[in-house]
Structure formats: structure tokens, C-alpha cells
Amino acid sequence: MLIRCYGARGSIPVSGKQFLKYGGDTTCLEIRTKNDEIIVVDAGSGIRRLGNRLKDEGHFEFHFLMTHSHWDHILGFPFFKPLYDKRTMIHLMGCPLNQGDIYKLIDKSMSAPFFPLTLQDLKAHIEYTPECRPGAVIDSIEIFSINLSHPNLGSGYKFVEDGKSFVFLTDNELAYTHRGGCSFEEYAEFSRGADLFIHDGEYTPEQYRFTKSWGHSTYLDASSLAIAAEVKRFGLFHHNQDRTDEEQDDIVRDCREFLETRNVDIECFALTQDFELDL
Ligand SMILES: [Zn+2]
Ligand SMILES: [Zn+2]
Secondary structure (H helix, E strand, O other): OEEEEEEOEOOOOOOOHHHOOOOOOEOEEEEEOOOOOEEEEOOOOOHHHHHHHHHHHOOOEEEEEOOOOOHHHHOOHHHOHHHHOOOOEEEEEOOHHHHOOHHHHHHHHOOOOOOOOOHHHOOOEEEEEOOOOOOEEEOOEEEEEEEOOOOOOOEEEEEEEOOEEEEEEOOOOOOOOOOOOOOHHHHHHHHOOOOEEEEEOOEOHHHHHHHOOOOOOEHHHHHHHHHHOOOOEEEEEOEOOOOOHHHHHHHHHHHHHHHHHOOOOOEEEEOOOOOEEEO
16 A cells, blocks of 8 residues: 655645745545556645646546545645546535535535536536445555544545555544544554554644634644554654745654553654655
8 A cells, every 4th residue: 555645734734945845735635546547545735746647647547535624635636637538437425414415515515606617618528426334445455434533524544455544634633522423442442553544733832822622633632642542653744834845844753752651662753745655
């Protein structure tokens, strides 16, 4: 399973020399099965670069999964260039219990007066599967989902291929349970032993004093979950819109110290928008 990140920033795309290392694009991941089937997770602004790459490589069939429909996770959708090629086939999986009908939500976001083209103007064929399918299989990857603790809800995912697992929980507030969200213990159980664990670490504890219930976690709460779930590699995600590269480096250093003092052997890092890992 090959995992690539195209955007790790939270809430809004940012630019500037202070953000060059971790990048300014919002959430988008590409996951490839061992047979080169492509799963796209979220359509934040990072999806533009992914689309350009896939177009250059001549890929036309994709599976799309959305964590939820907040702007920063869908705003890049119309800028995914393969949408404008009639050879493109997109299998869009939705989870209406969590986020409403994702197809309708994207349709709404691409309508006048918000956008010049509609979903119906696209050349690609989009096949929408509205139901949540626990244990869905795409080629050699099995996919499991869990409700996020987030305003308006959302889904976290676990991808398993040949005994290796990748857990992706972004926009997940561990210290406050939103309606429909799960407990710390349930997230730990879901993430147990993950080879790669990526979690929302948007806030510092100081910031969190003012942002409790906004839907995101501190990097220390996320680290505690990594420890409880005994994961192998732990990546911080959904970087705060104002966090400079230098400040993010400090957080990674602090996170590593936190893990060391608890005598656990977990590799901690922060996702860059060029992150790539072959599990
Ligand atoms: Zn977000
Ligand atoms: Zn969100």
C-alpha cells in the first residue's frame, strides 16, 4: 500500500515562505493498492496537484472517499483535472448518516452563484454509492470506518492490505465528544497496532483553552492516543492555518520528548504535503 499526501493544512489553504516545509494545501491523500488501484481521500486544495499527476500518468479510474464535507476537505474537487476527461470513471463512496449525501453537497458547492460549472457539466462518469459499507474492499485493500468526534460529524478510516494497516483520523476532537462521536478508548481500539497512524494535531494546549469544542485535538492528546493504540508510526495532521514551519518543528520535537518520557518506541513526525510512504 502506497500512501501519498498532497495537503496537510487545516481549515484554509495558506501560502508564504513560512509554510514551505509543511505546505499550504488542505487535505488530500492518495492511497494505491499493490495492483495500482487508486483511492483518493478528501478533495481539499491538494487534490489539484494529485489530479495533474494522475493525468500525466494516464490514470482514469479512481475511488473517492470523503471524511466529511467541511470546505477545507471539498474545495479542490472542481480543480481535479481528470474530471474534464470523458475517459474518467470515479467511484464516489458516501456515508449519509455522517455527512448528508456527499454527492448532493458537492453538487451544491458547484452551483451558481458559487461556481461557474455544475457537476453535470463535467465529462467524467461519477458513480455514487451512498451507503456506508463496513469492511468495504477496493482491490486488495479492506476499508473500515469510524465516526469522528467533530461538528457535523465525519468518518475516520482504516485501510488494511496484507496485514499492514493505515489509520487516518483527521478533524477529530479527543477531549470533547461531539454528537455521534466515539470515546478515546474506541478510537484506541480502532487504531490498535497501526503501522501508520495519522491524527489531527491542530492545537497546542494553550490554543485549546480557547478552541475547545471546535472539532480538533491538541498534539499531546493525539500523542496519548498513539501511545494507547500502540501504533508504530505517528503523523501529526491538519496543521493550524497560522503555524509556521519553525513552530511545527518545535511541536514535533515536543511530541518526540513526550513519547520518549513514556518509554514508547513510536516514530513521531508531522505530515508534509509531499509525504510518501510505502507500507
Ligand atoms: Zn478540516
Ligand atoms: Zn472539519
